[in-house]
Amino acid sequence: MTITLKVPSIACGGCADTITKAIEVHEPEAKVSVDVDSKMVTVDTDASTETIKEIITASGHTVGD
Numbered sequence: 001m002t003i004t005l006k007v008p009s010i011a012c013g014g015c016a017d018t019i020t021k022a023i024e025v026h027e028p029e030a031k032v033s034v035d036v037d038s039k040m041v042t043v044d045t046d047a048s049t050e051t052i053k054e055i056i057t058a059s060g061h062t063v064g065d
């Protein structure tokens with residue numbers, strides 16, 4: 001399943017790395033891509049949307065609608 005989330009707190013490539021690594025630690029088979037300009041995180045994973053949201057929140061970022 002592909003999950004796409006808006007993460008308005010993404011400000012730079014460092015934020016993208018933080019989020020990518022956090023997701024990969026918890027869901028090693030996930031494929032993560034982050035678009036810094038549009039602040040969109042796309043995750044190809046078997047994990048639930050809720051799980052991915054929780055990981056992003058725990059990494060210090062805020063998931064939008």
Ligand SMILES: [Cu+2]
Nearest residue numbers: 011012014015
């Ligand atoms: Cu940043």
